[in-house]
Amino acid sequence: MTARPDVFGSVRLGHLVIETNRFTDWRRFGTDAIGLHHDDLSRDLMRFRLDDHACRFLLRRGPAEDVVAMGWHLDDHTTFERIEARVRAHGVPAVAGTAEEAGLRGVERLLRFPGPKGITQEICTTPVLATDPLTMLASGWVTGDPGMGHVALTSTRPALTRGYFSTVFDARLTDHIDETISGVKLRIRFLRVNERHHSIAVAAVRGLPVDPVRTRVQHLNIQCQSLDDLARSYRRVHELGFDMALSIGQHTNDRELSYYARTPSGFEWEVGWNPVVVDEATWEPGTHQGISVWGHTPVGQTVIDRLDRFRLGARSLLHREKTVPALSGAKTPDG
Template identity: 70%
Template sequence: MGDADSLFGRARLGYIVIETNRFTDWHRFGADAVGMHADTLDATAMRFRLDDQQCRFLLRRGPAEDVTAVGWHIEDHTAFERILARVRDRGVPLAEGTSEEATLRGVERLWRFPGPKGIIQEIFTRPRLATEPPALRTDGFVTGQDGMGHIALTSTRPAQLRGYFTTLFDARLTDYIDETISGVKLKIRFLRLNRRHHSIAIAATHGLRLDPIRTRVQHLNIQVAELDDMTRSYQRVEELGFRMALSVGQHTNDRELSYYAVTPSGFEWEVGWNPTVIDETTWEPSTHRGISIWGHTPVGQTITSKLAQFKQAASSITHREQTVPALSGKGIPDD
């Protein structure tokens, strides 16, 4: 496929849908601790804003305690139709979202189709803008043309996941990280859809494929505008009694300063500042040894929590991870 046909640079992370029954805790976490703008729509729906868009995170009532859908903002109508054609031509089921679903997500219209690990993928072209500026506890969040932050997944089938996002959006490999955590060797793949260092991270074990994470996502990331925004939100997370997963540190590959908190639903939430912006004319993929230059020290891990992870990892051997073979090509082998 030539560059003229590529969809690289035409998609960016637009919104996330989370299913939870812990609305009170999520409101405290998202608005009071992290500092996002919160809108409670009714007893079954709540939204968080980062900027002028009506919705960046939609919370719906339900038992999953997990991310259920990811919304991708597509640059223009032509790119939108080409993505739909890629899905349709491979025989993958497509469905147009209802007007109610579009309204809840703060977009004019959307289409959806199956994604890896059971996370529904949704695409839209026009977000709806709020009439009032967001009431934030920060100087702002970085969104714009490169989208909002990233999603990180653990997988027993990383080649299929990478193949999926390459087939769909012409994602590019940014780099790898090799890391050993609790004696387990991991390779993490970082995929970009635009100038943002990565919109998708995929972590997998070497050798026997295991997945120690209960939730579909391992973490979500958002980016604050100022360093003080990150440090102040870190303090609020601790003061409000939310569990910290990793202390403040700096990553080896994108140089982002960040911390990781544990959300009320159990997956992690990274708040970061000042990651590398990719220059397509000079960037070459490489492998980094270790995830952090400094910091990112595990906080509050217990024997019980580690045993739960080992149990989850063992169960993943017998439960085949959900993929979308028709959109994964032949999978992309490790480099």
């Protein structure tokens, strides 16, 4: 049997779609606190930019208060067609985006299909470059070939979630972290689709099929160009009264210096600086104990907050996590 072409290295996280009714708070959070460029498209649509791409975050009005779609930018139409073929070969429905939907995301070609936890996955080619200059408080963000950052999910079915990204995007395991938070043991697996240390992190409670997070996404990450940008955005988050989830600290595995703010929709937004870059010739997956070398201390967490996590975990036992079994198991050749 002929091995299927590997798309690893031709894929990068390109955009995210967020559904929210809290446009005013999100505009202040993204623009005035984090320091992004923003464009109001209409009463129901807003975009944030990080670089010369016309869209990195598309916010649309709706009740989810969550990330509802993840967009993956691909190197070329050949990679697009390979991924489309493997999705369809597994019997999973895929829908071509309209010209309007592609335009809102700042891409020329768009395909959507189901993803883990009910998060739609979108593949795209040919990002549209904005003609207007950036107007933002940050000096810049690291994007380019590795993509714009990463997304972290909590899962009660982590093997299926990891299998999905391996099947669709040929994701590779970078490393693991074992951590205990409030007496709960977690294992976090970090997956990469290019030289960025990880584009997806999957956290699971060890020994219990519970999910302590309300939102589909636990956090998203973007990367500052400078340490000054990190420090200044951290100060602005505090001064503007937004909740800080974790103070500045440094991770054990990717060595990224970062903090975590809580977004108006409830999931967390990590702003980081200077993570390691994976060298495919020498990298070996390992296991780290604890998420941080130092810092990342919970800010303002109360007993009520901890009880809420236990309540959400118990509630998750009553609802089976959405998965895409056809794309979460053994790989098959492209169609």
